Amino acid sequence: MKIIVCLKEVYDTALNLDFGLSNSVVFREGLPLKLNPNDAAALALALGLKTASQDSQIEITLISIGPDRVESYLRNGLALGASQAVRIWDEGFEGLSPYRKARLLTRAVALLGADLVFTGARSLDTGSGQVGPFLAARLGLPCVGEVVNVELDSENKNITLIRDIGRGEREKVRCSLPAVITIKGEGKLSYASLDRLIESQYSAITLLSPADLGISPAELKNDPAIVTGLVFPRPVPRKVPPLDSGLPAFYRILQLLEGGITRRRGLMLHGSGEELAEQLFELLKEEGVLKPAKDS
Numbered sequence: 318m319k320i321i322v323c324l325k326e327v328y329d330t331a332l333n334l335d336f337g338l339s340n341s342v343v344f345r346e347g348l349p350l351k352l353n354p355n356d357a358a359a360l361a362l363a364l365g366l367k368t369a370s371q372d373s374q375i376e377i378t379l380i381s382i383g384p385d386r387v388e389s390y391l392r393n394g395l396a397l398g399a400s401q402a403v404r405i406w407d408e409g410f411e412g413l414s415p416y417r418k419a420r421l422l423t424r425a426v427a428l429l430g431a432d433l434v435f436t437g438a439r440s441l442d443t444g445s446g447q448v449g450p451f452l453a454a455r456l457g458l459p460c461v462g463e464v465v466n467v468e469l470d471s472e473n474k475n476i477t478l479i480r481d482i483g484r485g486e487r488e489k490v491r492c493s494l495p496a497v498i499t500i501k502g503e504g505k506l507s508y509a510s511l512d513r514l515i516e517s518q519y520s521a522i523t524l525l526s527p528a529d530l531g532i533s534p535a536e537l538k539n540d541p542a543i544v545t546g547l548v549f550p551r552p553v554p555r556k557v558p559p560l561d562s563g564l565p566a567f568y569r570i571l572q573l574l575e576g577g578i579t580r581r582r583g584l585m586l587h588g589s590g591e592e593l594a595e596q597l598f599e600l601l602k603e604e605g606v607l608k609p610a611k612d613s
Contacts, residue, residue, distance in 0.1 A: 318374070318469075320363045321431040322399070323422060323448070324381040324390050325353045327441040352390045355437030357504025363435055364398050364506075366469050376400045380425055382410065382418055388522055396509035396517035403429070403523045405530070416542040419451030424530035426456060432494045433476070438463050438501040446499070447542070453497035461492050462499040 328348040360379070367375040377399040381387045384406055391402035405421050413421075426434055434456075439446035446462070453460030465487070466479040480488040481501055492498075509517070527537060560569045586596045601607040 318370075318433070319376050319378065319429070319431045320366070320433045320435065321378045321380060321426055321429060322356070322360050322363050322394070323434070323436045323452075324356045324360065324379055324387070324394070325437065325440055326350050326381070326383050326387050326390065327353045330441060350386070352504070353437050353440050354504045355439060355441075355500055355502060357506055358502030359435035359437055359498075359500035359504070360394055360397070360399075361502070361504055361506055362467050362500055363433075366467060367398060370469060378403065378429055378431070380405065380422060380429075382406065382413065382421060391522055392517040392520065393506075393509065393514075395520050396513040397506060401523070402520070403525060405525045407526050409534070414540050414542065415445055415447035416451055416540050417537050419448050419455060420532065420537065421527070421530060422448070422452050423455040424532060425525060426452070428530065434458070434495070434497045436497065436499050438499040449497055449499035451542075456497065458495055458497050459492055460497045460499070461490055463501045464498050465501055467498065 327350070329351045330348075363377050367377060377394075379391050379394045379399050379402040381391055381403075382405045388402075388404060391399075391404065395402055403425060405425060434452065436449040436452065438449070449462065450460050461478050461480065463481045464478045465481050468477040470476065475491055475493045476496070476498075478490045478492060478498065480490055482488045527534065560572050562569075564572070584600070586593050586600075588596065598607070602609075
């Protein structure tokens with residue numbers, strides 16, 4: 318079985334953003350770089366499948382679009398157990414859109430062949446989450462997103478996936494192979510041994526250009542999916558009724574956690590004037606508005 322894992326280098330958002338508020342050039346050039354956490358999670362899952370599968374031979378290929386510096390992530394992946402690594406780059410690749418990246422990755426996957434393609438659910442910098450679905454659409458393969466765990470059934474040529482569907486809920490999905498899976502997670506990779514790290518420094522990394530993938534510069538200029546802006550979603554606010562100020566602080570906190578006090582209900586009274594007065598008097602006593610006088 319062949320598994321392809323797509324890796325992306327992103328800006329590390331842990332840096333104090335105050336350094337770049339006055340100058341955008343300093344902001345961009347000052348940020349440290351790291352492997353995208355979701356891509357690291359995809360690599361960890363692929364390595365876990367290889368370790369857990371004792372009978373079948375699983376071959377993991379790493380693909381990254383980027384300059385020479387991304388080879389450090391590829392070599393670390395080779396040291397952890399990946400079989401080979403491929404880097405795609407050209408001098409005019411700065412600022413590639415998700416559609417153009419998916420176009421390049423599509424040709425690379427078709428050239429190398431794969432039963433499973435792992436990508437990150439979304440990147441730490443832009444967070445568009447478009448590369449995986451674009452890649453699946455161009456390859457004509459099923460795509461399952463927001464996956465946190467993968468169970469492989471090589472005999473039946475399918476996989477069982479656990480998806481994060483939000484609000485702490487999980488969904489179990491069965492998918493046939495081949496397929497494109499977008500992985501969600503923190504991506505805590507293990508440490509490779511010193512011998513494997515030294516060996517990976519001398520491993521060959523295949524460099525592919527658009528010409529090697531059969532893509533002309535004119536094809537890369539065509540981008541029907543243009544991102545006009547990025548808007549981060551905000552949770553829908555929940556309107557909480559006012560708390561009962563007459564209760565102790567502990568019970569007010571309980572009301573706040575439970576969503577506030579019970580909403581007021583409407584009640585229609587019917588009858589003659591005397592009957593309405595009597596009903597209103599009893600209602601005020603039930604609600605505690607009117608209290609009986611204490612005997613002196």
